[in-house]
Amino acid sequence: xxxxxxxxxxxxxxxxxxxxxxxxxxxxxxxxxxxxxxxxxxxxxxxxxxxxxxxxxxxxxxxxxxxxxxxxxxxxxxxxxxxxxxxxxxxxxxxxxxxxxxxxxxxxxxxxxxxxxxxxxxxxxxxxxxxxxxxxxxxxxxxxxxxxxxxxxxxxxxxxxxxxxxxxxxxxxxxxxxxxxxxxxxxxxxxxxxxxxxxxxxxxxxxxxxxxxxxxxxxxxxxxxxxxxxxxxxxxxxxxxxxxxxxxxxxxxxxxxxxxxxxxxxxxxxxxxxxxxxxxxxxxxxxxxxxxxxxxxxxxxxxxxxxxxxxxxxxxxxxxxxxxxxxxxxxxxxxxxxxxxxxxxxxxxxxxxxxxxxxxxxxxxxxxxxxxxxxxxxxxxxxxxxxxxxxxxxxxxxxxxxxxxxxxxxxxxxxxxxxxxxxx
Numbered sequence: 001x002x003x004x005x006x007x008x009x010x011x012x013x014x015x016x017x018x019x020x021x022x023x024x025x026x027x028x029x030x031x032x033x034x035x036x037x038x039x040x041x042x043x044x045x046x047x048x049x050x051x052x053x054x055x056x057x058x059x060x061x062x063x064x065x066x067x068x069x070x071x072x073x074x075x076x077x078x079x080x081x082x083x084x085x086x087x088x089x090x091x092x093x094x095x096x097x098x099x100x101x102x103x104x105x106x107x108x109x110x111x112x113x114x115x116x117x118x119x120x121x122x123x124x125x126x127x128x129x130x131x132x133x134x135x136x137x138x139x140x141x142x143x144x145x146x147x148x149x150x151x152x153x154x155x156x157x158x159x160x161x162x163x164x165x166x167x168x169x170x171x172x173x174x175x176x177x178x179x180x181x182x183x184x185x186x187x188x189x190x191x192x193x194x195x196x197x198x199x200x201x202x203x204x205x206x207x208x209x210x211x212x213x214x215x216x217x218x219x220x221x222x223x224x225x226x227x228x229x230x231x232x233x234x235x236x237x238x239x240x241x242x243x244x245x246x247x248x249x250x251x252x253x254x255x256x257x258x259x260x261x262x263x264x265x266x267x268x269x270x271x272x273x274x275x276x277x278x279x280x281x282x283x284x285x286x287x288x289x290x291x292x293x294x295x296x297x298x299x300x301x302x303x304x305x306x307x308x309x310x311x312x313x314x315x316x317x318x319x320x321x322x323x324x325x326x327x328x329x330x331x332x333x334x335x336x337x338x339x340x341x342x343x344x345x346x347x348x349x350x351x352x353x354x355x356x357x358x359x360x361x362x363x364x365x366x367x368x369x370x371x372x373x374x375x376x377x378x379x380x381x382x383x384x385x386x387x388x389x390x391x392x393x394x395x396x397x398x399x400x401x402x403x404x405x406x407x408x409x410x411x412x413x414x415x416x417x418x419x420x421x422x423x424x
Contacts, residue, residue, distance in 0.1 A: 018042070032098045033269075043076055108131065115141060214285070218282070242254045317334060319349075320362050
């Protein structure tokens, strides 16, 4: 455990999961995400697909043009990972960071805007704006559909926002005079157009990871994410998290993140903080799949305390049983814990067949799905001639499978309480 500031989330702690390999409205790499503090909905930014033609466009637009112009797709995901809507944002930027605000049930989004191409002909924001979420809308930068654009300095570049909900602050990152600045503003006052900087720091972000991929702020601590895809740097990859103290700008911690080793592509993308049942969680994302279409995976670091050496990362959740599979006495459930420093997937309950072949028992919710297959042996029985034990596996495809049953050696039931396997 590496905590030096009250409220700091331990970036060396065990890693859990929020979303697993979820498709987005477009097929490109996710760039960032934000989380509605009320509903838990996740909003994800990505550069628009090439070849799309929006209703007011005279012809399809290629990907290179979209990227240069700073055209973005915003996907709304439910906490389950299901797509709930989308928007298109033209001329906004690269989508490096995103803030999500809930105003009495209405979603407002904070993003970069006024995109300008960099030396690589990639569009990045030179200002920040906010706008209300409306499913299916197309928003153009520089129009009345968003709030007046703000920049802390006309020479500032690469502007991006995030929200520190605990502090009620908007945090901006921007390049000015050769240095990357992070500045805090009162969120309510900024939303009203009253921009008064509360503090600005210029932390020295370590070079590890090469590409900057996102940041978040909570309880007096600023967190940054850097890394590249496995196509560029093979496993264990070069994803790094760093924590800084807002009060001093000093580095508090710096960690190499090896979680999610089974994810394909695995390019670090985006950070956010959410508070669930009073417990803060620091989330960081990976764009996955190679080749595409890309998907969205979000991992989590929980600030939940340990009890007798056990830290609950995801509490008991039901297994969605497959057709023909029923619960045996107690409904099958699973949870994710850290036990003596080892992240472990546990099951409880049982299932009843009969099973006469290798069988999919059901599926797990995203928060429990490993990136590498987890397996354990469980007791079975109740059929003369059937095996006394069988193997249960959980794959990256969410499926829970039972192995060992045969027509000549059927399995009547399987007791899942014995399932305990290392989760990665």
